[in-house]
Amino acid sequence: MIGIVGGVGPLAGLDVFKKIIEETVALKDQEHLPVLLSSQPQRIVDRTNFLVGKEPTNPAYAFLEIIKELDAAGAQIAAIPCNTAHAPAIFDPLRAALNTPPLSIRVLHLVEETAKFIQQQYAGHKIGILSTTGTRDTGLYTKMLEQHGIESISPDDVLQEKVHQAIYNESYGIKAYSSPVTTHAKEDLIQVVEELKNQGAQVIVLACTELPLALTEKTYFGLPTVDPNRVLARALIQHVAPEKLKPL
Amino acid sequence: MIGIVGGVGPLAGLDVFKKIIEETVALKDQEHLPVLLSSQPQRIVDRTNFLVGKEPTNPAYAFLEIIKELDAAGAQIAAIPCNTAHAPAIFDPLRAALNTPPLSIRVLHLVEETAKFIQQQYAGHKIGILSTTGTRDTGLYTKMLEQHGIESISPDDVLQEKVHQAIYNESYGIKAYSSPVTTHAKEDLIQVVEELKNQGAQVIVLACTELPLALTEKTYFGLPTVDPNRVLARALIQHVAPEKLKPL
Structure with missing residues (x-):
């Protein structure tokens, strides 16, 4: 199963999900890939505000909790469709926390x-x-x-x-x-x-x-x-079901 | 939190989610409502095929399992954006199973x-x-x-x-x-x-x-x-945060 951390912004998670559907070879419902989209905008502070010092809380910890929930629900791979969330000040502590102890879910950058x-x-x-x-x-x-x-x-x-x-x-x-x-x-x-x-x-x-x-x-x-959302959608499919990835 | 049973078809879940966002009064990410969209198309047989006798398995039981997962994840209310799933032959056994023992999650029809x-x-x-x-x-x-x-x-x-x-x-x-x-x-x-x-x-x-x-x-x-998806989106918002529902 693919996990998506949504809510950053709310439509971006839907956008990646839609692109996963568009980039998957499937002629009926049952051939599409399982996806869990967890959109928890109230738990995640604005990423830009954190980077520019207007917000003291690092959103990395909210991302970590949501990724743990996706992992527990059975997602093998996940992604956060928010570019700003991938700034080293946010993504580096997230990556470190994901590895101590290592979760089985992999998070694409x-x-x-x-x-x-x-x-x-x-x-x-x-x-x-x-x-x-x-x-x-x-x-x-x-x-x-x-x-x-x-x-x-x-x-x-x-x-x-x-x-x-x-x-x-x-x-x-x-x-x-x-x-x-x-x-x-x-x-x-x-x-x-x-x-x-x-x-x-x-x-x-x-x-x-x-x-x-x-x-x-x-x-x-x-x-x-x-x-980048379409690139991400294709990379997620490539990881869970490469045979279902549409040609470019 | 709002739960959506997706995958029936894959875009219908996204469509209701998008309409929840459209019908919510919110000027920034954090003001949007928490939503969990669980799209598991491989677990749910075609609803029409079941109704016309081409498929022996009642999809009600797959819906039940997914709704239990949404309940366990913290959703208070859920919906299945698939009209055919609301035929009595599918929805009645689902509703009965949801009530024995009663889950705290409510499922809109x-x-x-x-x-x-x-x-x-x-x-x-x-x-x-x-x-x-x-x-x-x-x-x-x-x-x-x-x-x-x-x-x-x-x-x-x-x-x-x-x-x-x-x-x-x-x-x-x-x-x-x-x-x-x-x-x-x-x-x-x-x-x-x-x-x-x-x-x-x-x-x-x-x-x-x-x-x-x-x-x-x-x-x-x-x-x-x-x-009906927009009607459903508005009903879901009405249940969890009526003050955030846009006027018609």
């Missing part, structure tokens, strides 16, 4: 899986990164891509504020208005993609799990988008 | 919640019912609506076959091709709605949880659609 995918598909390309400010400031994607031999660029402060507001703003951001996403959020994001293209980006990583809800096309201005 | 909603919103209207053949032949909606004082009509055998194939056909049905739904499935369903309108229907109930994936508009030929 969203950013590492994405970097591996980009290395396979877009070696030699310059990658533009759209993310929360928390993710950008930790250099999470930049460093992971660098470790995989991939060059990247991130928005400058003015553009970054546009991206961050498109996600978090309480009057038009995706976290508050996701179904449908507001035109304001969508247009701001598209403008940032265009600017990153002008600065040399050849591929865009949608490095916050809310972003694919707004940027739903496969390309913008000719730049292909990489959706 | 999808069809009963829908009939209550129609009674409140569309009293005096004639209701057209789109469903699987299993659901139609058991008279599940017809009888429940009648008990709530509501008149309804169902497709004749020729039209019903179109609806059933739009759901089940392995080359174009919604269960095999749901994201996106095929034009073939969508057009056949719209044609059946038009025929039901000609026969006097004033409101259309999408009485199989796959149907709202194909019929996404609020009205067809002026007939409003009722989506």
Whole structure:
């Protein structure tokens, strides 16, 4: 069984689950893979707030408890569809706690899986990164891509504020208005993609799990988008039932 | 916590979960409600096959086991987003088993919640019912609506076959091709709605949880659609956090 830690944000867990269904070879209900999605948003403090020092509690411990629950329920593999949760300040203590004593459940690293995918598909390309400010400031994607031999660029402060507001703003951001996403959020994001293209980006990583809800096309201005949630969904299937993974 | 028995079909559980998020008043992650979605399609035989005698095992017992797991995990209320699962031949033994000994979790009845909603919103209207053949032949909606004082009509055998194939056909049905739904499935369903309108229907109930994936508009030929999954999502919120339920 696949486990998903949901609630970060609420739609991101559903998004990965939907992509697991989309990427699975199955013609009837019974051929789909078992999945347990545990969405406990009230237990998990905002990841960005923790990274920027506005929130003292490390969300790693809430993630640990939920992963233990997924393990006890029979999940062999799990993932957290929240990029910011993979910052070392959160993911490193989580990984350490998962290993002492070792749980049988394995937890995939969203950013590492994405970097591996980009290395396979877009070696030699310059990658533009759209993310929360928390993710950008930790250099999470930049460093992971660098470790995989991939060059990247991130928005400058003015553009970054546009991206961050498109996600978090309480009057038009995706976290508050996701179904449908507001035109304001969508247009701001598209403008940032265009600017990153002008600065040399050849591929865009949608490095916050809310972003694919707004940027739903496969390309913008000719730049292909990489959706870490879809990469993650495929990696989860690959681990539990490789024979059911659809070809790319 | 809200529990959802998923996997019947796989997208229907996600659909109810998404509608819970949409119908909840929340401006940030932490304000959303805790939800546990357990999708175990391999454990649950096809409900229609059981009702028409092609499958000997009653899926009620698999539903019972999953509901017990949701109860043990802390869910106070649960639902099964599959109309066919609410046929008396399946739901009655499930309800009996849930009461001996009584579990603390409460399980909402999808069809009963829908009939209550129609009674409140569309009293005096004639209701057209789109469903699987299993659901139609058991008279599940017809009888429940009648008990709530509501008149309804169902497709004749020729039209019903179109609806059933739009759901089940392995080359174009919604269960095999749901994201996106095929034009073939969508057009056949719209044609059946038009025929039901000609026969006097004033409101259309999408009485199989796959149907709202194909019929996404609020009205067809002026007939409003009722989506039992959205009705169910609202009833679940009403039970755990009425103050967070969005106004209609």
